[in-house]
Amino acid sequence: MEPVIIIGSGLAGYTLAREWRKLDTTTPLVMITQDDGCFYSKPMLSNALAAGKQADELIMASAEKMASDLHARIFAHAEVKAIQREHRKIVTDKGETFTYRTLVLATGARPVLPPVQGSGVGQVLQVNNLEDYRRFRKVLEANCSVAIIGPGLIGCEFANDLVLAGYAVTVIGPDLHPLGRLVPAEVGQALQQALADQGVKWKLASTVERIEESGSGLALTLAGGESLQVDMVLSAIGLKADTRLAQEAGLETGHGIVVDRYLQTRDTHVYALGDCAEVNGKLRPFVLPLMAGARALARTLGDERTAVSYPPMPVVIKTPALPLVVCPPQADTKGQWAVEVETGGLRALYKQNDEIRGFALCGECVKEKASLIAARGMSDE
Numbered sequence: 001m002e003p004v005i006i007i008g009s010g011l012a013g014y015t016l017a018r019e020w021r022k023l024d025t026t027t028p029l030v031m032i033t034q035d036d037g038c039f040y041s042k043p044m045l046s047n048a049l050a051a052g053k054q055a056d057e058l059i060m061a062s063a064e065k066m067a068s069d070l071h072a073r074i075f076a077h078a079e080v081k082a083i084q085r086e087h088r089k090i091v092t093d094k095g096e097t098f099t100y101r102t103l104v105l106a107t108g109a110r111p112v113l114p115p116v117q118g119s120g121v122g123q124v125l126q127v128n129n130l131e132d133y134r135r136f137r138k139v140l141e142a143n144c145s146v147a148i149i150g151p152g153l154i155g156c157e158f159a160n161d162l163v164l165a166g167y168a169v170t171v172i173g174p175d176l177h178p179l180g181r182l183v184p185a186e187v188g189q190a191l192q193q194a195l196a197d198q199g200v201k202w203k204l205a206s207t208v209e210r211i212e213e214s215g216s217g218l219a220l221t222l223a224g225g226e227s228l229q230v231d232m233v234l235s236a237i238g239l240k241a242d243t244r245l246a247q248e249a250g251l252e253t254g255h256g257i258v259v260d261r262y263l264q265t266r267d268t269h270v271y272a273l274g275d276c277a278e279v280n281g282k283l284r285p286f287v288l289p290l291m292a293g294a295r296a297l298a299r300t301l302g303d304e305r306t307a308v309s310y311p312p313m314p315v316v317i318k319t320p321a322l323p324l325v326v327c328p329p330q331a332d333t334k335g336q337w338a339v340e341v342e343t344g345g346l347r348a349l350y351k352q353n354d355e356i357r358g359f360a361l362c363g364e365c366v367k368e369k370a371s372l373i374a375a376r377g378m379s380d381e
Contacts, residue, residue, distance in 0.1 A: 003028035008106030009037045012274025012290050017070050019298035029072040037063025037076035045133045046157035047318045050164035055134035083249035109239035109275035114149050120211040120218040124233045143231030151178040155236035160319045163198045172203040182326050183360040184337040184348050194322035241276045256283050261307035263297045288313035312373045323366045329358030
């Protein structure tokens with residue numbers, strides 16, 4: 001019997017495998033991953049430092065345990081070199097060839113590289129997987145000052161985690177306030193102040209032009225000519241869907257691997273899930289959309305063709321300095337933010353014709369999340 005093959009062992013790949021195994025325990029399952037195949041929660045990478053967690057302590061299950069639990073064959077440290085769609089075959093860098101019944105691409109996303117020059121560029125760190133985090137922790141053991149490029153969600157989470165762990169942190173970015181793409185200015189400024197109160201320094205409305213090696217550290221030159229000396233630079237300017245395999249296989253790609261509501265590409269034997277998938281023209285890079293997609297695709301693989309449905313899916317931002325939950329409006333929604341100041345928090349509602357289409361809550365107002373999700377007009381469709 002030909003197997004279902006999943007490329008990728010991140011949260012998308014393993015969640016799909018678990019959901020599908022609830023429905024089908026007999027069809028062979030093969031998972032191929034460039035990583036070691038262990039299961040861990042990637043969202044935990046940005047708040048593990050203050051908790052004193054080393055990389056190995058974030059591992060929830062080894063590849064061997066996952067293979068046993070899922071009745072699967074897991075090929076770790078293996079790179080897929082070619083997808084031969086006409087023959088439904090996969091070829092790895094180890095010369096192995098697999099024939100599939102169904103192929104699922106769960107290849108995730110890759111960090112965007114900062115557009116900077118200088119001899120120190122090669123020392124810029126990015127944390128997108130467990131091995132990245134392991135390197136990050138190793139460098140931190142000898143360093144104490146960190147510059148974070150990017151004041152978005154991941155940058156702010158790392159800033160909060162690092163400052164709680166006792167490091168000197170400076171956040172740099174072109175935005176006028178943190179979380180510029182997710183929240184209105186008032187909420188972003190509240191987070192900026194809360195993190196500043198913890199010791200985070202901000203260099204906003206600015207960019208890094210050069211990073212040079214300087215003694216045991218790095219010297220940054222900002223766009224306005226200002227210089228900054230730090231021990232380490234962490235880039236958190238965003239992620240890009242990993243579409244390389246799909247492109248090489250002749251599948252349609254845009255911002256991600258183009259799929260329909262069934263997460264199916266134009267090849268009826270090939271699907272995509274998670275951060276790499278562009279569903280009906282949209283990327284949904286957070287955990288809750290991934291989980292919804294995995295449950296729907298599991299049913300489809302189990303011969304119950306099921307379209308994915310996206311209810312409102314708020315994002316909890318892990319910044320203890322200021323609790324924050326965001327449910328951003330869809331990019332094409334025409335409306336405006338209305339911000340209300342409450343004792344101990346802020347409530348920002350994005351309204352279109354008096355209907356709530358998104359929200360951002362911080363401080364004490366995060367308790368209103370459930371009631372706002374139930375509000376009329378909220379949808380992620």
